[in-house]
Amino acid sequence: xxxxxxxxxxxxxxxxDGLKHKKPIVVMTIGFLxxxxxxxxxxxxxxxxIAYATxxxxxxxxxxIVGIIRFKEKMNGLQLAFLSLILIGVIGLQFST
Numbered sequence: 001x002x003x004x005x006x007x008x009x010x011x012x013x014x015x016x017d018g019l020k021h022k023k024p025i026v027v028m029t030i031g032f033l034x035x036x037x038x039x040x041x042x043x044x045x046x047x048x049x050i051a052y053a054t055x056x057x058x059x060x061x062x063x064x065i066v067g068i069i070r071f072k073e074k075m076n077g078l079q080l081a082f083l084s085l086i087l088i089g090v091i092g093l094q095f096s097t
Contacts, residue, residue: 002038003058005031010063014071050093057090 009031015024035055042051064083067073075083 002035002042003055004062005035005038006055006059007062007066009035010059011066011070046097050097054090054093057086057093061087061090 009028012024012028012031015021016028017024019025039051039055042055061083064075068075
């Protein structure tokens, strides 16, 4: 959940536009606070390195997917291959705990 909340926060960050828009700033700030809180909670149950790697991996993959679908960002095959490696790493970490 912490990683998904990070995705929400980064999407809001895309709309901040140099601090001109207040609503995305509020969403971003609250989103990151919730994300860090949930990450801290996860670290009470699983090792910090595994929790952080999973959190950052979920955020990275989530934002990449949103970027491709919502913002029409382009990715080449090599970029997709390396993102796939991150995904494989996150899945592997989950199975190893």
